[in-house]
Amino acid sequence: MSTTLGTTMDAQRSTLGKPVPPFTAHAISVSLPTWDDNVGYEEGAKRVVDTMVIGYPRFFIHLSIQKLATICEQKFGTHGERCLLCPTRKVAEACRAFMVDRSSSTGSAVPVRLVQFLICPEDDVETLSQCIELHIALFPGDAFPLAKQFWQHTGSCVSSRRAERCLAMLGESPGVDGAGIPSLAVSRPPTRVPNKHYSKKSFGKSPPRSPSSSHFRNGPFRSPEEVLKADEMLSADQSTYLEERYGRNLPLESAAACKRALRRRIAGVLVRDTPDDWSNAGGNKAEIGPSTRGVDDVTEDDVFLFPTGMSAIWHAHQLALAARPAAKSVCFGFPYTDTLKILEKWGPGCWFLGNGLDQDIDELEAILEKEAAADQSSPPALALFTEFPSNPLLRCADLPRLRALADKYDFLIVVDETIGNFVNVEVLPYADIVVSSLSKIFSGDANVMGGSLALNPRGRHYASLRAKITDVYEDVYFDEDAVYMERNSRDFRQRIHTIDDNALAVCSFLHSRSLATSPPPARAVVKRVYYPKYETPQHYERCRVPGGGYGGLFSVTFTSAAASRAFYDTLGCHKGPSLGTNFTLASPYVILAHYAELDWAAQFGVEQGLVRVSVGLEDREALLKDFGRALLAAEAALDSADA
Template sequence: MSTAVATTLGGSVPPFTPHAISVSLPTWKDNVGYEEGEPRVIDSMVTGYPRFFVHRSIQKLARICEQKFGANGERCFLFPTKKLAEACRAFMLARSAEFGSTVPVRLVQFVVCPEDKQSNGASHARSGSTSGTCVELHIVLFPADSWPLAKQFWQHTGMGISSRLAERALSMLPDETAPPPSPVLSRPMKSANRHYSRSITSIPKSPTLSSPPPVARPEEPDSLGADESTYLEERYGRNLPVAAAAAAKRAMRRRIAGVLVSDDHPDVHAGSNDVEIGPSSRGVSDVSEDDVFLFPTGMASIWAAHQLALGVRPVAKSVCFGFPYTDTLKILQKWGPGCHFFGHGLDNDLDALTKLLEKEASTSSSPPVLALFTEFPSNPLLRSADLVRLRALADKYDFLVVVDETIANFINVELLPYADIVVSSLSKIFSGDANVMGGSLVLNPKGRHYKELKEHMLATYEDCYFDEDAIYMERNSRDFKRRIYAINENTEALCDFLRARSIAGGAASPCVIKDVWYPKWSTPENYEQCRIKAGTHEHERDGGYGGLFSLTFTSLAASQAFFDALEVNKGPSLGTNFTLASPYVILAHYAELDWAQQFGVDPGLVRVSVGLEDRVTLLKTFEKALRVAEEVVKSNEEKE
């Protein structure tokens, strides 16, 4: 497989992708500039990761809504349901009240229908039922200087409208030019640490670099028009018609549940009524498609899992076990009574957790914690928690276990037997094409609290996964098993090569790689407990170690030289069909580098998500970058 490498700063990754979920940041300096709000970088941004960068279509639709319904310079975020808009308002009221000044927040329902195109701008707020072709928007309006606070809800929960939904709404509105934002609100959302600060010390009273995004710029050279992109994706993408969205969602739920007897026949759609269904291959045979719930993003599924726990179990703090993707920690900190954070996720943390549980249980008859959240393996250190011990503690002290399987994925590992809830970002390897977002939540029918969890989900779940997004995700996921096996093999070969050139692998000087972080060597005994073996539960192949690894270097200069010389796509996200690299800690923890380093997360770490490229080509590409880094270090040493 050959994928064009995006080298234009701020362009979509992959190129020519209107709904891309990654953006090109080709050099180390570009990534630092992005975090610091440098105009050179910010002004080049055509797109960005969807929960951090407001897609241009959403920007345009929001400005129209602000013009129609806003007052006194109000800004807004858009949500697909009233319930989510109300949750955003509740979050803003609660968080602002903590700092002594409650923010005024208004909600407006806006239904856009095809006939509005010919209504000469007469679109208006409506109530009541509408036809299935209409788009229902729920607008959260607030003072402009509270935009960073509202953005926290939008980012952490991942529940805002998708770019495809925005485009659908715009296509039904009269042709009109959205007004520009106030001059002072002129940069994309940036603050000292715009999406990763550990806590809020104050709510900004005036616009900062976390202010709303600017007017969307004209189409960039690497962008296609709406008609062109729709034609290309439907002509070559094997898409179902939008009317088949229900079947597409059913197909995905069956794939995730592991109940499809065969999912590789080109003429049979996995969501049809006559597809053969069997016992689940997820390690718990009773799992069915009805135990799988779809969400607009992976973070939405994590937020929903936490909301589910809060709605069903006695109120208590949660546990975040291991160094997680940062928004998971923010969710546990900002909703409910907070969380206990065990940032290393190693055996010492397990011992400390056991002592905490014993202490809390001795003073109360209620469970000592609400739920434990962990990633398997973790991002970016690829450490795997001891799920056997965690499951035993959960059974003893009666709390829920929620496992994020995004990085390993269920083709490689069986995690459901140890969890009450398994969540995943479908935006990653399940999709692979980096052009659509999605998330899933799976309930374990053998879990102690399954009945109450399932009842609560059935009573409260809203399907707000936009139909067109589901169509693309279903299309992308049809061959995900084949892709996972190929990516497993590419990644292991590449990691074996790099490990042999590292200090951890015993390489002789000169070498610039300190360590290769990969499940094969990072807490391998815990990963092996869950890795799938051929012949178990009808699995025909051994599970692998996944497509993600991280490199740490002997110096920051070596990290930067290696990254800049690496001729692959560079930007946020992972699990793509093409290799994608990023200086992850710079992007994720730029304003808290010292804090992250406490948990072994090196500021110079380079994270790599391996794709489907030719293996020999991949090895040569990484060898070339490694040689450049070695030469830079050698040159620096000679100068000293």
């Protein structure tokens, strides 16, 4: 890159708390450019928290949602009540049940009351066709942390686009404008949007595309400050006009077709999914064939959409509880944090086998045998949840062996394929349920959330799962989010192959400079590169499809804390939570996900100094130069510590 190290780092520091991607009102990541920024975020440091205008949606409630919640609290709340906004009554009732159950276990039950709020444009009150229904859970203000747990773990609450639409119909400005700036901070007073602007005719317009997405698709490697300078050349009005005029979104009245296209794409049944076919992917003209997911008879009717990936996981567990006899679940391997919380906080609990290695299967088999002997009237386990590969250690379980145990002891297998993705790996034949976060590589643009759940029609419990899913599932995926997700996902297969190749190049470079190389370099500061090619490769290869890669995610550990910090701080890519973005994104993952339980995470080999990297579409040589520069900084930090 043309900028010097000092200039680049100074410019990165100026992005603290701003959206990633830049100038994106519905970005799903936030810039935390230095190691100390991440620690400050976890500790609630004022210098960090006060700058944040956005964050990962399940952890940081979007400012538009906060603004709408404040309006609802003022309208319906009493005596300092706060609220959580839910899209349906079923979600609100689940929120109330969770809060009552968790509070009762430690004291008196929290009182939670539910209110329905129907918001309509002024010119649509009679037909109700464009009205939005909110279900509001109201509770004492000091119980908000408990409500936030439900929000975080289930991922089933309202999206920022839904909140923005509600605000507009109420004549309010959004909480964050198109440049990713809080609306209250805009120099001119916000314009009240008359309800008539949200008429049926206006809804048919294509929503603007996130202007930042084009900066990272097959273009040169661009630092955050270069992107900021480029975007500043367009005013917000000009950018919006260009995106509306030349965007590729289908109109909002096509949301149902967008959802069908998504389900078909995930089911792997679209015979052709090219630019010439995208407008028909959700319609009657689309050519449908046997699934490419490893189970021929999967159809779009076996795929269900959710507002987030975590919502898909939560619903998979709820479905298992509804369809099977009550029993503990199994969490196999070190998972993304909320998966374990779901299994612990709903239902009978779980066994946690956090290393996810072959010896853990031996331990699991012993547990199952003991439980089966103690009670022969029901299966010893409800379901086993595992990631393929896992986050952040990129390990893969022996799925054929786990499948054999599931068949022997009659429990379900739920596989989260988010990191591997079905272009690279074929896991459905071993699973009863496959879940995925569509917010990641399937979308890539990091401007919309989504999740999916797919049932295996050849699974032994398929009939009972299908019979019960109507009791558990409801389509709460907001139409506008579905439109964005459909647009973003059209080229995901092509993007994945480029990202696979980029990640392989970066990991090969770092691995060659690590202690794992024989003989290791004299000044090696890289301790280990966690990547499916190096971690449990025999299990990954068994499921890798012909031509599939190893995915875009890896983690790296260092020989000292100083080297970890220097490496992270020096990287010129974007830095923040999330993964699977079209641009390279780094994070000190353990600091962000497990800051309050660092010693616990370390038991399973998840080190405090681990840096997780999601590789993007940038120019490969530029990527390698940037990682080489960061590695030199890590080596210099080690030299300074030794001096």
